[in-house]
Every structure is written in structure tokens, then in C-alpha cells.
Amino acid sequence: MLQSLRSLFFPESCKSCDNELLEAENMICTQCRHTLPLTDFHRYNDPAIKKVFYGRLNLEEATALFYFEKKGPVQELLHNLKYRGHKNISNFLGNWLGADLAILDNYKEIDCIVPVPIHPKKKKTRGYNQVAGFGKALATSLTATYRDDVLIKSKNTKTQVFKGRFTRSDEILDAFTVAIDNSLEGKHILLCDDILTTGATLEACALQLLEIPNIKLSIAVMAIAQ
Template structure:
């Protein structure tokens, strides 16, 4: 009864469509959960993301949970994550994808999860890295270590979200660095981010990580832009 009263006084809304949630719903309403555009790349061995990085970086595996479209529910969901202090969305999406990846032999061999870092100034302003919860949740499901101090962002750059797929900014390519070239030698690393658009950010991070001897590299993101 107290829970029903609390819900009546402080109704919660869906982070993807802003409609009121039922008392039994959490974060995303049942309708949005059902109709969110899933890629299912990892379930069907789809090489869409590998094609994005063809001739740029070599990947073992690559997937994204959702398709991202301007003015669509996924954009609203990720906007709430990044700009409206809804950090819990990150963990929610990580658990969702993590449960699926944990069933696949190709992802069970992942040793380490590394999130794409954000610049300290941006982290101070926002209060968190929007990819952290996603990465930690994946690490738990895949029984892999979570490491956030090997790859760092030393240059503050503008978002790539609304740039064209083939108009990546050169300034991103030298925005990242690694603190130790040998700490993860021989490991299979899963690099994770929120949105894959031009691929510039992930490519820049990957080029740094590939300086580590004998590593294998895979990628997972919350969403990929159509």
C-alpha cells in the first residue's frame, strides 16, 4: 500500500518515451522494452561494425545493443543517461547486453573490459562517465576484469554523434593515450562505448590499445547510428 501511495505521489516516467510507468515497470515501459530497435549483431554473427572499421583496425568481435536514430526513443534514452543524471541507464543496458553475450562462446573468452574514457573536465561537469555502469555490468556477466586507468583521454574534443559516418574529425585520433604498454599484454580486451557513429573515437582508443603487445580487441556499444 505504501508503495502504491509513493507511486501516486511521485509517478515515474519511461526514460525512452516519457510516458508514466506502471508500478511493476522499471526505467523503461513494457512497450518501449518490446519495440526498442535491437541490432542482434552478436546473435547472428553480423559484420556490420567490422565493416565500419575495415582497413582501420582489426577486431575479433563487435556488437551494439540498439540502433540509434535522431528523435527516436534510443536518442531520448541516451540523452537522459548523458545529460539528465540518469546514470542507472548505463548499468541497465550493460545488464541487458551482458546477459546475451555471456551465452556466446566468442565473448566468454574476453579477459578485460575497458570503457572509452571522458576528459576529466567533462567528467567533473557531468559527475560520471556514462559508459562506466555499462562496462562494469558487462564485466560481471562475462566474468572479466574491469580496468579504467590504462586508457585515458588527455584532449577534450567535441561529440561525434551528429557527424556523418565518413566525416570523422582528425582531432579525435590523438586525444587518447595509454598509461602502461605491458599491463594487459596478451589479453583479449573488450572496448566499450555508448554510441558508434563515425567510429573515430573507438578507432582512436583502439589504436592506443593496439600498442600493447599481443592483444586481441573486440568492441561493444550501447547503440549504433543508422
């Protein structure tokens, strides 16, 4: 009853198309739920992300929930997450992808989920790391541990999402440090982030994680730019 009254006076809108949500809908409307561009990489062992890192990283598994296009519905969804305070979108997307991964043998041996960190100054301004909820939900789905104390962003770099691979600043390569933890030796780590463009940020984080002896590394992101 209270929820119905709240919906009447303070209607929620879809975080992708901005249409008003029906009472039974959560975060995104049913239409967007069925039309958002899913990659299904994990369902069909599609190597698209591994190809991005070919010759740079040796990955066990790699997937993305959505395809990302400028001015598309996924961009609106992620902008609501990153810049408009709707941090619950992160958990929502983690639950969505996590439900898919949990039934796949290739992901059942994941031991630990590590989110790409943001700099403390940016976290203070935004109030949260937009990847945290995503990572925590994945950890719950995969019965893995969630560790946000392994990677540290030590340099407050400017956003480089829409820079090309060759114009992207080299400073990102040494913007991260890793806290070596003996308990992670030999573990299978899933590194997660919001959007994959050139892969420079994920590569920088991965190279730090690979300083931990004998780990296996996989990647999961909310979206991959086309």
C-alpha cells in the first residue's frame, strides 16, 4: 500500500528511456529490458574482448553485458549511474550479469572479484565508485569474495573514455598500484569495470594484478563500446 502511494505521488522513471515505470517494474522498463543491446559473449564464448587485449593480456574469460553506442540507451543508463547519483543501477546490472554467469561452468571457478578503483578525490565528489555495486552483486552470484582493497588508483587522471587508443594519455599506465596479498596467490580473479573502450584502463589494472603470483585473470564489464 505504501509503495503504491509512493509510486502515485513520486513516480519512478526508467533509467534508460526516462518513461514512467509501472508498479511491477524496477530500474528499467519492460520494453528497455527486452531491447537493450545484450552482447551474450559469455553464452557463446565470443572472444571479442579477448581480441581487444590480444598480445597484451592472457585472459581466461571476458564478457560484457551490453554494447555501448554514443547517444544510445546504454549511454543514458550509465550516465545515470556515473553522473546523476543513481548508484543502485550498478547493483542492478551486477545481478543481471551475475545470474547469467552463475550457470556457466567457465565462471564457477572465480575466486575473487576486484573492481577498477577510482581516485579518492573523485570518490569523495561522486560519493561512490560506480563499479562497486556491480562487483558486489557479481561476487554474490558467483559465491566469490569481493575485494576493493587490492587495487588502488594513486593518480587522479582525467577521463579518457572517448579518446582513441593512440591518443589516450600514457599516464593511465602508471595510475594504479596493487597491494600484494599472499591470500590471492594462485586465485582466479575477475576484474570488473563499467565500460570498455580501448582497454587501456583495464590493461593497466590487469598488469598490476598480474604481479600477484600465479593468478588467473578474467574480465567483466557493464558495456563495451562498438
